[in-house]
Amino acid sequence: MQQIHIKGGKELEGTINISGAKNSCVALLPAAILSSDKVTIDNIPEISDVYYLEKIINELGGVITKEEDSFKIDCQNIENVAISEEYSSKLRASYYFMGALLGRFHHVEMYFPGGCNIGLRPINLHLEGFKKLGAKVINKGNKYVIDAERLVGTFINLDFASVGATINILLAAVLAEGETIINNAACEPEIVNVASFLTSMGAKIYGAGTSRIKIKGVTKLHGGFTEVIPDRIEAGTYLIMGALIGKKITINNVIPEHLESLTSKLLESGTKLEIYEDKIVVYKNEVKNPISIRSQVFPGFPTDIGQPMGLYMTQLNGFSNYEETIYENRMQYTKYLNLMGAKMMVNGQKLSIIGPTPLKGAYVTATDLRAGATMVLAGLIADGDTYIDEINHILRGYSGIIEKLSNVGANIEIVEI
Secondary structure, eight states: OEEEEEEOOOOEEEEEEOOBOHHHHHHHHHHGGGOSSEEEEESOOOOHHHHHHHHHHHHHTOEEEEETTEEEEEOTTOOOOOBOHHHHTTOGGGGHHHHHHHHHHSEEEEEOOOOOOSSOOOOHHHHHHHHHTTOEEEEETTEEEEEOSOOBOOEEEOSSOOHHHHHHHHHHHTTSBSEEEEETOOOOHHHHHHHHHHHHTTOEEEOBTBSEEEEEOOSOOOOEEEEOOBOHHHHHHHHHHHHHHEEEEEEESOOGGGGHHHHHHHHHTTOOEEEOSSEEEEOOOSSOOOOEEEBOSTTSBOGGGHHHHHHHHTTSSEEEEEEOOSOTTGGGGHHHHHHHTOEEEEETTEEEEEEOOOOBOOEEEOOSHHHHHHHHHHHHHSBSEEEEEOTHHHHTTOTTHHHHHHHTTOEEEEEEO
């Protein structure tokens, strides 16, 4: 078993290069199997979610050739076999193979997807979208069987602007007959990344990044290319770190427009930022104005940054408030921060925080991916030693986190216990 060990309290300085976006990559790799030719995806992050997606593509018969952070994927001869529970249960985004296999073969057999325990996260919107395209969905124990004699374009209105449902329906619709419209579609940058990749393969997609996406079905997709966009959640995590304990931290390879909901709150709280075309320089906040935040779908404040931001609020003056509107289990991390000395009061999906409170190192647990990142940041600012269990959650989404933090002066390591 492995733990992350951190000796906290060191001021950090230097540059962190942001990797490709996890939330894009986990959809781009399944999208590759829609091509009847070879495709290339650059800027792939080195995270465990990618490892398991590779395993699924290999299980289907796809061939991946890797060169540094570039994957060349050949799915010309894939076979539509059932995706094993061993791999599908390792990550939530394995469900994107549903849309991709349904689009290419009109048949899917797949076990329930896994991932972090941050809430119910039902996939009913995905399945209802498949049904509207002409598929039949059967639930056999812990496995889905999805069949369609043919897929026919239609109008699909999403009850909630779900990123996963938007992408999954998009994957299924690009090879469907006729025209599909996704109304109330999610607008996240990762959706634009996936749509651009599909377009490079010959798909006809209009309006990605808006709430109304139109897809004109084609009969075949050829080879294509894309580059994974910078990970705005990773960048946001390190921006918060810089605001907490950075003498001067430069965050390279970012798209500042993707981070505006976060940077506006950091500025409001008194953090000094220098924002450039593809980098942001952040300094420790010495002003510490309290703030209030409510998570929302893009371009609102991202739920995936809510937990690190909760930690940040513990170091601001007076009362700060956070409300989670998307996932019901995002507050599990607060008990560990309170153990370290924070004053965080949970009332359902609302969080009240009194600060500033000094933190002391402790033995804590990464209950999910973003909570794990929060524990890392807490360990960096705490006095003494912090040990983090369940670090597999952290390694699912933060490429090279130990090396990146060590390079800016953190005393952090993975230890065997």
